Amino acid sequence: MAQLSVVMLTYNRENFLPSSIESVLSQTFGDFEFVLINNGSTDGSKEICEHYAAKDKRIKLINIEENRGAPPGRNQGLLSATTDYITFVDDDDYCEPGMLELLKNLSKEYDADISLCGSWNNINGTLVPYFIFDETLVLDKVQGLHELLRREKYNVAPPTKLFRKSLFDGITFVENVLVDDIHVTYKLFAKANVIVAYGEPLYRFNKHDGNMTSFIQNNKISYDLLNEYLHAFRERTEYLSNVVPEIAPRAFYSELSYMLSVCDKIQSQDNMKVLYDYMIGILEHNYSLLSRSPFLTDRDNMLLKRLKQNPKNERI
Known part of the structure; x- marks a missing residue:
């Protein structure tokens, strides 16, 4: 065998x-x-x-x-x-x-x-x-x-x-x-x-262009794919929080970090407005938690400040 x-x-x-x-x-x-x-x-x-x-x-x-x-x-x-x-x-x-x-x-x-x-x-x-x-x-x-x-x-x-x-x-x-x-x-x-x-x-x-994840290289993600990622990461946070509670803070931070990164890339895309507004609302609600997180990277800190200061994102 x-x-x-x-x-x-x-x-x-x-x-x-x-x-x-x-x-x-x-x-x-x-x-x-x-x-x-x-x-x-x-x-x-x-x-x-x-x-x-x-x-x-x-x-x-x-x-x-x-x-x-x-x-x-x-x-x-x-x-x-x-x-x-x-x-x-x-x-x-x-x-x-x-x-x-x-x-x-x-x-x-x-x-x-x-x-x-x-x-x-x-x-x-x-x-x-x-x-x-x-x-x-x-x-x-x-x-x-x-x-x-x-x-x-x-x-x-x-x-x-x-x-x-x-x-x-x-x-x-x-x-x-x-x-x-x-x-x-x-x-x-x-x-x-x-x-x-x-x-x-x-x-x-x-x-190459035939990869489902080619958006990572070209920064062009579809509405359906982004929607799937958001739902999957929400489920991931809930699952890991129940199964491995020690990792819950990191899992939630990772979910929010993804939203930060994506919002920075799609803010000017009209076809993403529904998902963009959804993510901005969650980031607004968790702004204090994010800004004080022990996992906060320099890049995420920069993106968080950029989103807060951008006039287009008055909700943050």
């Missing part, structure tokens, strides 16, 4: 898929099963998957006839994975050869529920550092959640992380959403007793 499972879901990514698959198959640690899911592709992705499955017996190919979004496909991957550890690789990204070996070694050495590495953003062929640091962090549940919410060492993206599969007991990817990881990853961290992170960049996120 293999020691870990790699899950890759693909949909119409024939231009990126061969490189992504080969980066998994070329790992220095080879004792894994590769759950490859063709999520109803209509280009040549299905044929690419079949080609590699015929060449490498580690690949467990699943063909889904109709694309119902990424979450059902990822949930199928969870059901099909048979090992005690699981990681996810996106079909347009790239793993450095030593990634799985590092993650497995960290998990074994520290008996970690979650192990993770650093990464690059590949933007038009230029590698930009993305969560790179030269130290090993061994964290408990509260510390791990603190770093997740702070987003300086790592974020919620499932790639770069090796999870103990039992963390998913009772947790699945939420269907009928635009971005699934924001609804799930914090729940896994809330169940983990040991998280170990080493910031060597062994994963490349390939950034």
Whole structure:
């Protein structure tokens, strides 16, 4: 039996898929099963998957006839994975050869529920550092959640992380959403007793216009996507406050910090007025709490003062 499972879901990514698959198959640690899911592709992705499955017996190919979004496909991957550890690789990204070996070694050495590495953003062929640091962090549940919410060492993206599969007991990817990881990853961290992170960049996120999260690079977020983020972060604060009460202040600050950042970016967009006014109202109500928060960063302090002084935001 293999020691870990790699899950890759693909949909119409024939231009990126061969490189992504080969980066998994070329790992220095080879004792894994590769759950490859063709999520109803209509280009040549299905044929690419079949080609590699015929060449490498580690690949467990699943063909889904109709694309119902990424979450059902990822949930199928969870059901099909048979090992005690699981990681996810996106079909347009790239793993450095030593990634799985590092993650497995960290998990074994520290008996970690979650192990993770650093990464690059590949933007038009230029590698930009993305969560790179030269130290090993061994964290408990509260510390791990603190770093997740702070987003300086790592974020919620499932790639770069090796999870103990039992963390998913009772947790699945939420269907009928635009971005699934924001609804799930914090729940896994809330169940983990040991998280170990080493910031060597062994994963490349390939950034392009086809990414759902491309708005992070171009600052153009849709109304529906922003609305989903706001609801997800409200649910996250409530969930973590109940399950891990020690992290409640940080969770609420993180929710407000996101609003601060977004308000600064969308204040001139008329189509965002409803959500903008909603966030401004919450920030107004919590202005004193924010300004005195021990988590307040220089950037958030600057944004808070800017919003208060801006005549367009008379409510603050």
